[in-house]
Amino acid sequence: MRSLPADCDALLTCIQEENGIALLRCQTSASQLLLPDELDGLPITRLGDYAFSAREPRQLPEGTFQLLLTSGGGQIPAHDAAALRLVRLPQRALSLGNYAFYGCTGLEALEIGGSLQSVGTDAFMNCFSLRRMTLAAPAEECRCLRSLLQEYSGELELRFTPPAGPECRLFFPAYDEDYEEMAAPHIFHYNIRGVGYLCRQSFDGHRFRYDQYDASLDLLLRTHEFSLAARMALDRLRFPVQLSEAARTAYLTCLSEHTAQLLELVLAEASTAPLAFVLALDLLDRQALAEGCELARTARRTEALGLLLEYQNRRFGAPRARSFDL
Structure with missing residues (x-):
């Protein structure tokens, strides 16, 4: 088995596809996982279903190969999804599979390249500790942003660090959703609680709308504790990308009153x-x-x-x- 020097130990199971390499499985017990952007001169463009999760993919196709990332030990690591705290995805990855981080209960931060376009169903199921994602593109250019926010309902700070252009940070409060049985048989009412859901609807198609996001401050102040509104206000005032004068005044008023x-x-x-x-x-x-x-x-x-x-x-x-x- 081939090995590559790295900052951590991980066993990668991959397959070559038409436009690059698909990473189908990553086995590691490291707390910090910085994945390479390419293998054998080809970009890693797809991250498969259950790639990092506590559960293995149901079936791997023929033609896969394995590569060992090693920090010097050379031993194949046992997989411990709960040990992950920080993961940096390949910068040219286009898609993240279904249940990719299922059961990664300790995952706190995720770094994502500006090329990601799609996020699979329940990609972050049971990622109870996830609080930060960093994306290498402006919010309005991240085609994956809407699906990222749809797949994670917990409290989350997004940091946008494009190679050229200003840094931006956006805070999204958590929200809850459930189904309430209204009458038998199988008649349910879908309930959503929390302004975090409204903040996540700030889109025109796949394009993020800063003005819609800023407009959710008023409802957040009326229905939630001040600390959530303060986090939103501080991030927008410190990193005022496309911040209107009216929104700036509203954020300053919010802070000055508390x-x-x-x-x-x-x-x-x-x-x-x-x-x-x-x-x-x-x-x-x-x-x-x-x-x-x-x-x-x-x-x-x-x-x-x-x-x-x-x-x-x-x-x-x-x-x-x-x-x-x-």
Whole structure:
């Protein structure tokens, strides 16, 4: 069996097709899986049904071959779908098969090339930990975007990082769906709960519509907790791709009316970049700043506390020194 040097150990089962290589099965116990973009000079263009899942494909066609990705050990790894945390798909992959990540319960992040066009049925079934997808194309050019959002109803942040053009981030809240039996026999009512479903309908055909997405903020504020609206607002204001002035004003108003909760949210982040951005918006008054400083002290966020105190001094002046007569 041939092997290729890689950052992790994985056994790939593939077949050559007319336009490239199809990856039918990937066996690995690695937490981070960075797949190659091509094999033998041919691009990997298709990812098969159950390719990464806990369950094996029902049947593999004749003509398959296997290749071992190895970080140095040279041993064939046992497959553990639950061990996966991050997967980078081949950048020229065109399709992702049915149930591709079924049972990958620990999967947190997925990196997708800008060429992906279709996503199979229940591709992310039981991916309970999935929270982030990064796509190497603008949202309006991702033909797979609608099907990605249809196949995953959990809370999700999408990051768009095209080679040329501005980065964009979009937050999609979770939603629930179920069937309620109304009368026997087999008469059901389909229920959908959560603004996450409305956010996912922001399309004209397969083209993403930023204006429709921004319009869902009002309903989100009326029906959900503020932290969800704040995440949407922060992402759109920090990465304002096709952000209208009216939408920008609505997002700023949303944040300015909930400054205490906003500070709790950004201070919970490991990075201080969201806090620095919030401070640059000049939304915080003296009381909000004092509460933010206390939160940072309690959480032992030294760097964040330094940013808050520096901003407080710059905007309101250093506090007056106090002296006491004995």
